[in-house]
Amino acid sequence: MTYQELYKYTKExxxxxxARCLFEELLRIDRISLVEKGGLQCSEDEKTLxxxxxxxxxxxxxxxxxxxxxxxxxxxFCVGEGVLIPxxxxxxxxxxCLNAVKNIRRAKIIDLCxxxxxxxxxxxxxxxxxxxxxxxxxxxxxxxLEKNIQLNKAVNVKAVKGDIFRSFxxxxxxxxxxxxxxxxxxxxxxxxxxxxxVGYEPVSALDGGTDGLDFYRCIAENWLSKLKSGGIxxxxxxxxxxxxxxxxxxxxxxxxxxxxxxxxxxxxxxFGTEKGG
Numbered sequence: 199m200t201y202q203e204l205y206k207y208t209k210e211x212x213x214x215x216x217a218r219c220l221f222e223e224l225l226r227i228d229r230i231s232l233v234e235k236g237g238l239q240c241s242e243d244e245k246t247l248x249x250x251x252x253x254x255x256x257x258x259x260x261x262x263x264x265x266x267x268x269x270x271x272x273x274x275f276c277v278g279e280g281v282l283i284p285x286x287x288x289x290x291x292x293x294x295c296l297n298a299v300k301n302i303r304r305a306k307i308i309d310l311c312x313x314x315x316x317x318x319x320x321x322x323x324x325x326x327x328x329x330x331x332x333x334x335x336x337x338x339x340x341x342x343l344e345k346n347i348q349l350n351k352a353v354n355v356k357a358v359k360g361d362i363f364r365s366f367x368x369x370x371x372x373x374x375x376x377x378x379x380x381x382x383x384x385x386x387x388x389x390x391x392x393x394x395x396v397g398y399e400p401v402s403a404l405d406g407g408t409d410g411l412d413f414y415r416c417i418a419e420n421w422l423s424k425l426k427s428g429g430i431x432x433x434x435x436x437x438x439x440x441x442x443x444x445x446x447x448x449x450x451x452x453x454x455x456x457x458x459x460x461x462x463x464x465x466x467x468x469f470g471t472e473k474g475g
Contacts, residue, residue, distance in 0.1 A: 201227065202236035211252045216261055218250060250361050257267045258394030270316045273323060275346045277314055280338025282403040284316045286436060286459050290467045292320050294422060294458055295432040298469075307395060308419065308424065310362050310379035311335075311388055312405060315343040315355065317378055322352040330355045331374075333365060336402055366420040368417040374424050380434035381413035382406045397413040411442055423424050425472040433468045440465040 199207075208217040221227045225244055227235070236245045251264050261382060262268040267276050269294065270284040272335065277283055299305040308331040309318040311405075318332035330339075332355055334340045340359055347355050359370065362381070384392070384405040396404070406412050422431060435443050440457045447455055452470035460466035 199240055200237055201225075201232060201240050204240050204245060204248055205232060206290070207365075208248055208252055211256050215316060216255065218257075220248065221259065222362050223267075224248070224251065225327045241290070247306050247313075253420060258397070260395050261397055263398065270321075271320050273316075273320060275314050275316055275319070276342055276349060278342065279398065280336065280337075280400055281342045282313045282339075282399055284314060285345075287466055288316060290460050291378060291380060291432050291434045292317055292456055294467055294469050295376055295430065296324055298320060298430045305375045306373065306421065307331070307376040307378060308333060308374050308421075310368070310377065310421065311381045311403075311413065312343055313339050315346045315352075315379060316419065318343075319346055319350050319352045319387075321378075322326045322355045323350060326354065329364065331369075333360050333362065334356050335359065335361045336400065339400070339403070363416050366424065368426050371423045372426045372429075374429060375426055376430045376432065377417070377421055378432040379413070379417060381417070383413065383436045383439060385410040394407070406436075409442075410436060410439060411446070414439075414443050414446050416449045422450050422452065422472065423448070428470060429472045431468075431470050431472070434466060435468055437464050440468060443468045 216272060224247060263279060266278060267274050268284050268461060271289055275284055303396055304464050305328040306422035307328055310333050312318050312334040315332050318330050322330050334343050343357050347357060365413045384404045386405055386408055389404055434443050444455050445469050451473050455470035456467050458467040458469060465471055
């Protein structure tokens with residue numbers, strides 16, 4: 199089989215963009231190379247590899263897991279089974295936090311439920327003098343977090359293995375300029391209705407409890423006290439959670455709360471300020 203024939207086979211089973219991605223990432227053949235060597239015979243190993251991953255992808259296995267990495271805000275992150283896949287929606291939370299702390303010298307930030315570390319690492323790259331803590335509980339996700347800190351040379355990120363529901367006692371009150379999180383927020387009984395690809399991602403990174411608000415309640419109850427006076431809280435939320443999350447924060451003294459929409463016009467981030475006093 200020639201490379202061109204193998205590429206044609208791939209396009210018949212996945213989208214054109216995904217076929218290009220698989221060829222570039224797995225065979226190191228881009229569009230120009232495909233024109234140059236399309237008539238050459240591929241090796242049996244290459245043929246077997248593509249056939250195997252095409253089968254997995256056609257069954258709904260995430261493309262990101264197949265190639266083992268994904269880009270977020272210009273940086274590459276290692277991903278695989280056991281960690282949430284980076285999504286562009288999270289850029290909204292990162293940008294809101296960035297704009298709020300960019301003029302604070304040596305800002306101290308904690309990223310709760312850090313997962314692969316896309317929030318912590320991206321902020322670290324954009325705020326090189328900031329001190330960032332990335333808190334993550336799950337073993338597999340924590341391994342990816344450490345790997346991505348090293349991959350991106352984010353020396354100002356400290357990975358901490360800990361449980362959001364318990365580890366708040368390990369940090370002093372009024373010690374952070376910003377708390378940011380993209381926590382699990384899917385309602386438990388809705389997880390089984392999600393698209394096939396999401397079913398391969400860890401339930402622990404998706405399940406927000408019966409009403410999807412378990413992690414937001416924990417943050418409001420136990421983590422807002424970690425903010426300095428005037429500190430900011432930035433939370434990514436599900437589509438219909440803005441009012442509930444706003445109420446939870448308001449009840450704990452957070453002011454100037456506003457909702458920020460994503461590129462699709464959906465409520466995506468809740469942002470507020472610690473009143474102090």
